[in-house]
Amino acid sequence: MFKFSLSIPFNIKLLWDKWNIRGSILFSLWLQVILIFVAPIRKSARKKLVITLIWLAYLLADAAANFAVGLISNSQRNPDKNSDPKLTQNGDLLAFWAPFLLLHLGGPDTITAFALEDNQLWQRHLLGLVFQAGAVIYVFFQSLPNHKLMFPTVLMFFAGIIKYGERTLALYRASLDKFRDSMLKKPDPGPNYAKLMEEYAFKRSAELPTTITMTPEPDKETRASDTPPKEGDLNHLEVVHYAYHFFRTFRGLIVDLIFSFRERDESRDFFTRRSAEDALRVIEVELNFIYGSLYTKLEVVYSGLGFSSRFLAFGFTLATLGLFYFKTKDDFRGVDVGITYTLLLGAIALDVIALLTIIFSDRTFTQIKNPERPSPKALPAAFVFKTFLALKKPWWYPCKCTSGCRQHVLATPLAFRRWSGSISSHNLIRYCLESKKESIHEFPSLSRIVCEYIFDLLGLKNVFHCLTKICEVIGKNLGDIKEKLKILRQPFIMFLRLFMEDTVDEFLFVSREPFTKDLWEFIFEELKKKSEFADTPETAKRISSARGDWALTDSDGDHNNLLKYVSDVPYDESILLWHIATDLCYHAEKENGDNSAEKKNGGYRVKLRHFSKTLSDYMLYLLVFQPTMMSAVAGIAKIRFGDTCEEAKRFFKSRSLRPNEDKKACEQILSVNTDVGPEEVKGDRSKSVLFSASILAKELEREDDPEKKWMIMSRVWVELVSYAASHCRANTHAAEVSKGGQLITFFWLLMAQFGLGEQFQINEGHARAKLNVGK
Known part of the structure; x- marks a missing residue:
């Protein structure tokens, strides 16, 4: 009788036992780097593949960090005879690595929730914070009494707790119930009807000729707006200021709150004075404020303790780097010292990038006053801010359509787009x-726009048009070949449609129009x-x-x-x-x-x-x-x-x-x-x-x-x-x-x-x- 046995080679097992903890921690750090750079583009991505990859990285980031904490905890509790003896015996180094995973579970500022439903799971993250903090403490006590990195470990533990706590708080504040509660005004019982009618009845019973007259009550909302409407075009900073003002007014739309007609009149008065492009710019920024409030740590960072907790965590990380640098490391392997420095420098780099993200966020620009007339000392900073906002303004590029009519399509680069524009x-x-997918207009290529601009500066515009024609002919021939090769994928597509018909149909027949x-x-x-x-x-x-x-x-x-x-x-x-x-x-x-x-x-x-x-x-x-x-x-x-x-x-x-x-x-x-x-x-x-x-x-x-x-x-x-x-x-x-x-x-x-x-x-x-x- 034939027997089939499947076994993993011993060398592979040995390699896994040696690198499972190291690899998991480095993989977790790598996912954090990916998320902090790539997560912001999901609000402007045109292809679902990009959003799917971000979703995968988002899920793997938590899974990798939790998995690494479990491996460290397990290695401390039950050392494996095949594992790296130097790493197994050196429990203080493992205990020092564990708080970094709390830092990773806190996630980058650019993404706290992937979907709106994730905010409703803040209780799960709170429970996760308690259990993971407990696991790190367990690993720390397992390394006693010979812990050589006690103070750096304690500092990193507090930094990790702060970052993980920030994420949990951000999810809590962005949950729809809390989001609604934060915007509800104090309960308003209205005028005291019962008292008024008691006085009215008393005076009538005394046979006094009593009447009731009504006068409108002065409303606090009649005060002038902090941002009165402006005639003419808006500059870049005014767009952000007005967008933030109306975001604060209308964010209750998300949770179906009601508004007064004074709020409506103020908004309508403003937008009827605007050009279509300025209205688009304001609404783009408003939607970005909604995105920041619901899917990032924006609201937590700009809260009362946000900046202080952020700088406190950053200070802990810097202090940890200093303590580890001056610590004697003769008992540690060189590769482990390198991994530790990678974790420390990676944590510092992520915090610096997060700080730059905060500085150049729209929320920061709302605090800047009158950048159009900066003082001489503020000129460099004002120039940088104005240039950055100018890059995020909609770029319109003239493009011919299938009927020969020329229209301007949105061509803002991916890094500066506030939405997909498709x-x-x-x-x-x-x-x-x-039939094959088709569109009226083509999406303009940034490389083509740049090349056209360079050729135009060099006086070689005709050369550029000739090269464009050649590229179009080549592209058409390649497209024809691609269409002929589609027959090869038909069996695979037919198989997939049995299980995910809508997804396959969307891939095959849904096109995108600029x-x-x-x-x-x-x-x-x-x-x-x-x-x-x-x-x-x-x-x-x-x-x-x-x-x-x-x-x-x-x-x-x-x-x-x-x-x-x-x-x-x-x-x-x-x-x-x-x-x-x-x-x-x-x-x-x-x-x-x-x-x-x-x-x-x-x-x-x-x-x-x-x-x-x-x-x-x-x-x-x-x-x-x-x-x-x-x-x-x-x-x-x-x-x-x-x-x-x-x-x-x-x-x-x-x-x-x-x-x-x-x-x-x-x-x-x-x-x-x-x-x-x-x-x-x-x-x-x-x-x-x-x-x-x-x-x-x-x-x-x-x-x-x-x-x-x-x-x-x-x-x-x-x-x-x-x-x-x-x-x-x-x-x-x-x-x-x-x-x-x-x-x-x-x-x-x-x-x-x-x-x-x-x-x-x-x-x-x-x-x-x-x-x-x-x-």
Whole structure:
């Protein structure tokens, strides 16, 4: 009988026994270095792979530190005969290494929680702090009475406790319950109604002619704002100051608090005076303050004891380095001394980097006064701060789109971006045809921008364009080869789709569109126009609840034939109808989008088409792949999407349509006779809306002015996104801030700044009642 035995070679066992503790500690330190540098880019990363790698490092960091503490504790309790005898016998060195792992469990300042739910686990981290501190103390006492590094060990233990305590406190303060409690005002019982009515009844019983007059009570909120609105453009520091002011005012949005109309009026007055770009800059910084409060140690560091505890821990680490440096180390192996210095210098380096991160954080800039006119002594520092803030300002780069129209796309480098600057796109027709991913614009390459600038300075602009053309040809050929090689991965993809269909579909069919300046200006102006009508709570609520009907009724002409596609159908059905209709109209005009008449108007019709297409594909992406953001309005979206896809696939198969024939597919859909609506001949068991959307597209095509047609569609899409933004749970918006950010979150915050929504419910405040006794 055949026997199979698996054994680990003795040399490998010996190597593991010799290096398991050393390797685990160094691995833990390496993870800390990765996290402190890489964790901040997750709020601006465009690819999910980057966020996944940060998530992996975040989990491994805690696991590695806990594992190393366990190994040290176990080696002290039960020495292995195969382990390194010098390291095993030298328990004082192991006891000295153990507090470094407490330091690592405290984590870097740049990340305390990976997801919003991690903040709710602060009790677990508090328990972990107690147990890990106990394990370190146990290791320390195991090394007695011959502990040669007693004082350095004690100092590092206190430094580790401080860092781990900071992280636990940061998680506690960022938990939603505590976050809400920190913003709740003192309970307000209002005027003493019972006492007033007792006096009123007493005077009436004495037959005194008594009346009650009401006068508004002076409100403390009527005082002037600390940051009054400024006319004109904002400088870099003013952007941070105003953003912090409105962050302090509106951070209660995250936990669904209500606000007064005075707060709304102040915010609306400020944003109506701003340009679209300045409003974008302020909202970017506001979202970064939300990110810092919920996912980093920012709030703890800037608290009352934050700076003192930070410098105390840093002082302990420096003192430990000094004591170890002057300590006799003849009893220790050279490699162990090197590891110890690596741990000490690594801890100091991490603290210095954390200090620099604090110095150059937006929170620090809120404390700087008037950097535009610095004193001569402060010129170097002011120049450094202004340059750093200037680098974080949105960079716009002109880029040609597929229709030849030139638009400015967000090209801020990754290290300075405050969010991803990208919009995810999913298209139903492209998905059903299994066409390759495509986008209207390309993401600008930083290296290309720099090379173009250098060639331009050298007067070699034509050479650069020639090289660009050559690179495009090479890239196209490589792309064709890549497409042909895709057939090799099909079996693997089919296998993965059995277990993770949505993840594979997102990888294969979801593309990313760069954020354009024109799109933001259009969104800003549309929401600003709506805010002008929101003078009363009822009007603000009605406008923010519009699902496209506001755009249709507010436009010139009679569009009652289109109202039923937004008012009389569920929201998720409305998105699918307008998504397919937008695609049908988009491909119907794709050939003649850049004609001479269009150029006379600056390509505005082309831009409107792009706005509609971008928002349409984005909303389908949210509906299909971000169900948590759409849970309040999605309904049976998954069923409706699946039924529509099945009908589209059957139709495309009957017409022998192949991948990448999107335009032809749209023409075939529009060619189907729809004189009798599909709901009249198919019943309602299938929730497909494919040919209902075709009827909507034909209704839109009847518009005489193509530009007006695309204006209507663009405005409808702005309202559809606005509706979803205002009905999405606030903590879901906060959760997306740490994953690159979502355009819908910018809608949500901008609507709040303009006073659109249901969160403004305090209108008049208290009233003061006065008893008047007549003669």
